[in-house]
Every structure is written in C-alpha cells, then in structure tokens.
Amino acid sequence: MFDLLKLRLRHGRQAIPNLRKAEVLETFRGFPIIDESINPECSTKCSEICPTGAIEINPLRIDLGKCIFCGECERVSNGAIKFTNKYRLGSSKRDTLIIPSGRKYEEFDVAAIEVKKEIHKLFGRSLKLRQVSAGGCNGCEMELGAATNVNFDIGRFGIDFVASPRHADGIVITGPISINMAPALSDAYTSISDPKIVIAVGACAISGGLFSTSNQINRSFLDEVPVDLYIPGCPPHPLTFIHALLDYLGR
Amino acid sequence: MTWCEIKNLQSVPLADIPVMKFSSLRNQCIEMISKGCRVVQFFGDMDKDCIILYVVLADDEQSKLYLAASSFSENESFESITPEVKSFHLFEREFYEQFGIKPDGHPWLKPVRKGIAGVSGNEEQYEFFKMGGEEVHEVGVGPIHAGIIEPGHFRFSCHGEKIYNLEIELGFQHRGIEELFIRKSSPIYLLKLSESIAGDTVIGHTGTFVRAIESLGEIDISRSAMAIRVIAIELERIGIHLGDLSAISGDVAYLTGNAVFGALRTKVINTTMAICGSRFGHDFITIGGVNYGIDKVLKDEISQMLAKLEKDAELASEVLFSSASVLARFEKTGIVSYQTAKEVGLVGPAGRASGIALDVRSDHPYGGFSQFPVHKLTLKTGDVFARAYIRYVEIMQSIRIIKEAVEYSMEDELRKEGGGLLPNRIVVSMSEGWRGEIVHAAITDESGKLKRYKIKDPSFNNWIGVALAVRNNGISDFPLCNKSFNLSYSGFDL
Numbered sequence: 073m074f075d076l077l078k079l080r081l082r083h084g085r086q087a088i089p090n091l092r093k094a095e096v097l098e099t100f101r102g103f104p105i106i107d108e109s110i111n112p113e114c115s116t117k118c119s120e121i122c123p124t125g126a127i128e129i130n131p132l133r134i135d136l137g138k139c140i141f142c143g144e145c146e147r148v149s150n151g152a153i154k155f156t157n158k159y160r161l162g163s164s165k166r167d168t169l170i171i172p173s174g175r176k177y178e179e180f181d182v183a184a185i186e187v188k189k190e191i192h193k194l195f196g197r198s199l200k201l202r203q204v205s206a207g208g209c210n211g212c213e214m215e216l217g218a219a220t221n222v223n224f225d226i227g228r229f230g231i232d233f234v235a236s237p238r239h240a241d242g243i244v245i246t247g248p249i250s251i252n253m254a255p256a257l258s259d260a261y262t263s264i265s266d267p268k269i270v271i272a273v274g275a276c277a278i279s280g281g282l283f284s285t286s287n288q289i290n291r292s293f294l295d296e297v298p299v300d301l302y303i304p305g306c307p308p309h310p311l312t313f314i315h316a317l318l319d320y321l322g323r
Numbered sequence: 324m325t326w327c328e329i330k331n332l333q334s335v336p337l338a339d340i341p342v343m344k345f346s347s348l349r350n351q352c353i354e355m356i357s358k359g360c361r362v363v364q365f366f367g368d369m370d371k372d373c374i375i376l377y378v379v380l381a382d383d384e385q386s387k388l389y390l391a392a393s394s395f396s397e398n399e400s401f402e403s404i405t406p407e408v409k410s411f412h413l414f415e416r417e418f419y420e421q422f423g424i425k426p427d428g429h430p431w432l433k434p435v436r437k438g439i440a441g442v443s444g445n446e447e448q449y450e451f452f453k454m455g456g457e458e459v460h461e462v463g464v465g466p467i468h469a470g471i472i473e474p475g476h477f478r479f480s481c482h483g484e485k486i487y488n489l490e491i492e493l494g495f496q497h498r499g500i501e502e503l504f505i506r507k508s509s510p511i512y513l514l515k516l517s518e519s520i521a522g523d524t525v526i527g528h529t530g531t532f533v534r535a536i537e538s539l540g541e542i543d544i545s546r547s548a549m550a551i552r553v554i555a556i557e558l559e560r561i562g563i564h565l566g567d568l569s570a571i572s573g574d575v576a577y578l579t580g581n582a583v584f585g586a587l588r589t590k591v592i593n594t595t596m597a598i599c600g601s602r603f604g605h606d607f608i609t610i611g612g613v614n615y616g617i618d619k620v621l622k623d624e625i626s627q628m629l630a631k632l633e634k635d636a637e638l639a640s641e642v643l644f645s646s647a648s649v650l651a652r653f654e655k656t657g658i659v660s661y662q663t664a665k666e667v668g669l670v671g672p673a674g675r676a677s678g679i680a681l682d683v684r685s686d687h688p689y690g691g692f693s694q695f696p697v698h699k700l701t702l703k704t705g706d707v708f709a710r711a712y713i714r715y716v717e718i719m720q721s722i723r724i725i726k727e728a729v730e731y732s733m734e735d736e737l738r739k740e741g742g743g744l745l746p747n748r749i750v751v752s753m754s755e756g757w758r759g760e761i762v763h764a765a766i767t768d769e770s771g772k773l774k775r776y777k778i779k780d781p782s783f784n785n786w787i788g789v790a791l792a793v794r795n796n797g798i799s800d801f802p803l804c805n806k807s808f809n810l811s812y813s814g815f816d817l
Contacts, residue, residue: 079583079642082635086586097593099600123512143606143614144511203471207496209813210473211522211603214566217471221569221585235469250816252439252495253474256466282516285507288499307522307603 086222094311096157101141103158108132108173111150118145118153124281136161136169137278140306161304162316169302185319192322194267195241198230202240206257208247211307212274219310226314242269248276248283254290261297269300278302326389331687332538334750345393345401355380356408363762364751365414366777367422374422379751383686388751400425410668413783436494436816449492454480462798466495473812484797489790496816504776510610518605521780521814525604526559527756533610534689535752535765539744545735548612549691553728555607557721560757562591564714567809571711572643574803575652583639587632594628612738622729633722640715653708657792657804660705670784671759673808676713677705683755695724710807744771756781758810780814
C-alpha cells in the first residue's frame with residue numbers, strides 16, 4: 073500500500089504541459105536546411121548515397137516524403153545539408169514536402185498545412201482514428217502508440233485510436249502497403265463512414281520508403297484515395313504527428 | 324562426412340561445407356540433436372541449376388556451429404525431419420514455400436508467408452484446422468487488430484470460453500526483404516534495410532548485419548565501438564522491456580503499471596536519442612563501427628539516467644508483482660512447459676521463462692559481450708507471470724551491463740573503413756535481440772557480392788509458443804498471452 077503511494081508520488085505528473093512548446097534534443101534529425109552554394113560539388117555524392125532516392129540534383133532538393141532522416145547525406149555534404157531539430161514537418165500537400173536548396177523553415181512551416189473550416193467544424197473537438205499497419209515495421213506503430221502515452225497524451229484533445237473502423241473518422245496508414253495487406257486496408261477504409269480523412273504516417277506510407285522498388289508491395293489504393301495529411305519521418309516523432317494533427321484541425 | 328565446424332561470426336569458404344545426400348544429412352541431424360545440438364538455420368539457395376539446402380546446428384555448450392548442405396533438383400522432395408525433431412517444422416515449411424522442395428511426411432505443411440486468401444490465385448491458400456463437435460465455434464481475429472499493432476490472423480477453435488486450438492496465419496507484412504538484400508548493392512541501403520527488418524529491433528538486426536559484413540570484409544572494429552554497441556543494444560532491450568511491462572499491465576487493467584512503465588520507457592529511448600538522434604537507434608550503428616561516440620557529458624547523462632531508472636524500475640516492478648489482482652491474472656495463465664518449449668525450440672526471454680537456458684550473448688559471445696559476460700537468467704513456471712517477471716530481471720541486468728560498458732575507454736576511432744567482401748564465403752551471424760536469438764546467414768559469390776541473405780528473427784522460433792500457450796485458457800486471456808510474448812510480425816514476414 074505504502075509502496076504504491078511512494079510509486080505514485082515518484083511518478084508525479086508526466087504529461088508534457090504544453091505540447092506546442094515542447095522541445096526535442098539537438099541531436100534529433102528534423103527539417104533539413106539545404107544550401108547548395110556551400111558545396112556544389114557534393115550534390116552528386118548526396119544524391120547517390122541516399123538510400124531511398126529522396127535527393128534530386130540540379131537543383132539540389134530533398135523530398136521529405138521519401139526521406140528516412142538517416143543523416144548519411146549530411147555526412148557527405150560538407151555543410152550543404154544540415155538537419156535541424158525542427159520536428160513540425162506534417163503537410164496537407166504532397167509537393168510542400170519537397171525542400172529545395174535555400175528554403176527556410178519558416179517558409180515551409182507557414183505553407184505546410186492548409187486549415188479547412190469544415191475539418192475544424194467536424195473534427196476540431198473529437199477525432200477518432202483507425203490505425204492500419206499495411207506492412208509497417210512497427211517503428212511508426214510504436215511512435216503512434218507513444219502519442220497516446222502519459223507524456224504526450226493526445227487524448228486530451230479528443231483524439232483517440234479506436235478499435236473498429238465503424239467508430240472512426242479517419243484512417244492512419246503506416247507501412248508501404250504490402251500486397252498481402254492491400255485488401256484489408258481497402259476494406260477498413262470502405263468501412264469508415266463519410267466524412268472521413270486519410271493520414272499517411274512515415275516514409276513507407278507516403279512514398280514506399282525503402283520498399284518503393286519491392287515487388288511485394290501494391291500501392292494502388294493510393295491511386296484512388298486522396299491523402300489529407302502527410303507525416304514524414306522514419307519513424308516520425310510523436311510530436312511531429314501531434315503538431316500536424318493540431319494544425320490540421322485548426323487548434 | 325563430417326560437418327564443417329565454425330564459431331559465431333567466423334566465415335568459411337563455401338567449398339568447406341560438405342554436400343551430402345539428404346538421407347545422411349537427416350540421420351546426422353537427428354543424432355546431433357539428440358546429443359544436445361539445436362537447429363538455428365535451415366535455408367535454400369539457387370546454385371546454377373540445383374537448389375542447395377544449408378543446415379546450421381548449434382552446440383550452445385561448446386559455443387560451436389556445425390554446417391552441412393544437401394543438393395536438390397527442381398521439384399524433388401525429401402523425408403521431413405519434423406516428425407522426429409519438432410523444431411524443424413517451420414524451417415521445412417519455409418524451404419518448401421521458397422524453393423518448392425517438398426518435405427514428405429511433414430505433419431503441418433502449410434504456407435508460411437504467402438497463403439493469404441483472395442490475394443493471389445496461384446499461391447497455396449491457407450486452410451485452417453477445424454474442430455468438430457456440438458457448440459464448437461471458431462473465432463477469427465485480424466489481420467487488423469484492435470490496437471495500434473501489426474497485422475496477423477488468429478483462428479481460435481473454442482468451446483464456450485475455452486480455447487482448444489489457436490492457429491496463427493502470418494505473411495501480411497511481407498515486403499520482400501530477402502530479395503532486396505540481394506538485388507540492391509549499396510551498403511548504405513542494406514544498412515538502412517536491416518534497421519527496418521523489425522522497426523522495434525533496430526539495434527538487434529542492424530548489429531547482426533554489420534557484424535556479418537565485418538566478418539566477410541575482415542574489418543576489426545575498435546574496442547570503444549564494441550562497448551558503444553553493447554550500450555546501444557542494452558538500451559534497446561531495457562526500453563522495450565519497460566514498454567512491454569506497460570502494455571502487459573494495461574491488459575490486466577493495472578493502470579498504474581501502464582502509466583509508470585510507459586513513462587520510464589520514454590526516459591530510456593530519449594537517452595538513445597541523445598546519443599544518436601533517434602529514439603529507436605537509427606543511424607547508431609554502421610559498417611565498421613558506430614556513428615556516435617560517448618563523451619564525458621553523455622557518459623554522465625547516461626549514468627544519472629540509469630541510477631534513477633534502477634530505483635524507479637525496481638519500485639514499479641515490486642509494486643506490480645505484489646499486486647493481488649495482477650498475480651491473479653498472471654499466474655498459471657498461458658503456460659508453456661519446459662518440455663514443450665524445448666521440443667519446439669523457443670528462444671529468448673519467452674524460452675528462458677520456461678526454463679530454456681539460452682542466451683546468445685553467453686552461448687556464442689560476439690562483439691563486446693566477450694568483455695561483458697552475461698549471466699543466463701531462467702524461471703520455471705512458463706506462464707505469463709514468468710514471461711513478465713523475466714523482463715524485470717533482464718532490465719536490472721542490462722542496467723548493470725551498461726554501467727560497466729560506459730566506464731570503458733571511448734578514445735579509439737569509432738569507425739573503420741573496409742574493402743570488399745571475401746568471395747565464395749559463408750558466415751553465420753548470431754546475436755541476442757530483446758526477443759531472443761537473431762541469426763543472419765550471408766553467402767557471397769565469386770565477386771564478393773552478397774548472393775543469399777537469410778534472416779531468422781527470434782519470432783520465427785516463438786510464434787508456435789503463442790499458439791501452444793493459449794490452449795486451455797479462456798479466450799479473454801489471449802491478448803495477455805500474446806503481449807507476454809510480444810513477437811514481431813514484420814520480422815517474421817520479412
């Protein structure tokens with residue numbers, strides 16, 4: 073009994089009080105600042121070393137939808153690429169995720185998420201999500217689970233993950249969409265009644281990531297269904313997911 | 324013919340592997356297993372126009388590995404070893420699915436990763452075991468599950484609440500990883516791919532991969548890099564075990580445990596992030612060493628975090644394991660007996676909870692674990708309690724290991740460059756991930772390029788454990804039993 077009280081006291085208050093002001097460590101690889109002029113000869117090296125083909129040259133740019141934030145390009149860029157710890161990376165438009173040389177974070181941030189009045193009206197105070205792992209490696213899944221833990225607690229915003237697509241307002245996809253999960257994903261999406269949204273979490277969901285050239289994936293679902301929100305990362309930090317959702321909901 | 328004898332991470336020329344008639348291989352396997360060996364790899368490879376089967380047996384007491392091979396032509400079959408030695412069951416099914424060589428007499432020849440109904444007309448569809456009788460019913464769960472978790476299908480045969488049989492159908496997460504390991508040649512791509520085999524076992528699989536490559540590339544990493552890798556894997560182990568205790572507490576409605584262990588996990592993975600920038604350890608390990616060092620400031624941070632964690636984890640665990648409501652759910656639930664565990668070949672904490680004393684860090688030491696010896700911890704009851712309690716014990720052990728490892732000198736160079744890989748060689752790389760024994764086998768061709776990369780996640784051994792554990796338990800205890808194992812779907816499906 074007393075040990076239980078002791079434990080409760082030591083545990084204290086774990087919820088991050090203001091998620092909007094939460095900081096991550098300097099080491100975290102978030103938004104990349106690219107300045108090709110620092111070292112133009114390194115562009116080819118960067119593009120060749122990228123494991124997911126996220127880097128294009130002439131001009132140098134990184135596609136955050138393909139980027140797995142591994143840091144290998146930074147290492148060979150000789151200063152031309154520097155990953156900052158800015159974790160707010162979500163976007164409602166796919167092409168905003170392509171970061172060209174010279175793009176400032178503030179420019180990206182202000183353009184990334186388009187707030188729609190209907191979304192705020194429908195889901196601003198309650199958003200129930202069905203998570204479907206379509207070939208995910210469990211990284212994104214664990215970080216989405218972490219968003220519901222005592223530290224991040226997205227439940228405080230009325231955002232929850234639900235057990236049935238029939239109870240959901242939207243679907244959260246992780247993984248590159250393996251052939252074997254494509255039918256189940258499609259069924260889950262169809263089972264959600266309108267209005268509904270689609271959120272793609274992680275490089276695999278957004279672009280196939282490391283598995284984009286695998287012959288065991290089938291991404292045709294995304295040819296038919298529009299994605300409302302893209303959350304880059306491998307896996308995305310819970311704060312990346314939370315901020316993107318809060319921005320999208322207009323909170 | 325005598326089998327080729329090697330150690331963990333010792334590469335040998337392919338020519339050294341004896342290729343024998345399968346009937347001899349079969350008899351010798353059965354004999355060696357009866358003398359205490361254990362199958363750790365059993366996989367095929369195309370060779371010109373025939374299919375070579377490689378078998379790797381481990382003698383854990385002597386820290387030795389034995390390799391032999393057999394050759395088959397297309398559509399041939401062989402006499403299944405499974406009726407004599409059950410632990411071959413899934414290896415033979417996988418070999419059949421990948422190469423079409425049929426194990427005659429296999430008691431349960433079903434698809435491993437490719438039997439998903441309605442997905443492809445060509446592949447063999449999965450037929451579930453059906454139980455007959457009055458009032459018998461079937462419950463199907465998945466592929467999509469209630470929580471935020473990877474997909475798999477569980478088919479229960481029940482009578483009332485009681486589960487008589489559980490059959491698990493996997494393959495939903497199949498991404499074609501082994502094929503990508505061969506098709507792509509960029510070392511950085513393969514390094515990142517190994518990080519994604521199981522996204523919760525980044526350090527485990529990546530460490531196993533880089534050590535295989537370093538063996539084939541004859542790269543000796545520095546002592547400091549070895550010590551840092553030990554810290555990385557043990558931080559991963561602690562972080563996941565804390566998360567598991569949180570999840571298991573949640574499943575018995577013990578919300579204090581759910582909250583407290585979850586908060587403790589955050590502290591540990593943020594320490595990993597402080598070192599390498601990723602909560603899961605991405606970019607920590609590389610071929611030739613590690614990408615990040617541990618300076619005095621980080622060392623103090625780690626030591627402080629560990630000192631506090633040790634006290635907090637101990638208190639939280641003592642409270643959890645003395646709570647009557649928790650014990651009522653944990654004890655005698657989901658029992659896997661020592662005998663069963665040994666027969667099917669369980670590994671890792673789940674095996675140790677049933678008394679199977681196996682731990683690759685101790686049995687086939689690799690990397691820094693020759694410097695930081697690990698004592699094998701086992702329990703006897705094989706129930707959910709044992710599988711949960713062993714995590715607590717391992718957390719405390721890993722904290723002690725890291726405390727020793729941070730004292731090691733960090734002055735050596737972190738990363739060594741290597742050249743190409745030795746041609747026409749095979750190496751077996753084993754390590755103890757947090758779920759258990761990870762085994763990667765790599766074969767190079769005459770130009771030193773990888774021609775076969777076989778991955779065995781510990782989940783490959785242990786999924787059968789889940790199926791057997793739930794027998795005769797109420798179906799409402801299934802989530803608890805499943806979480807007490809916490810196996811990988813993506814690591815199994817590849």
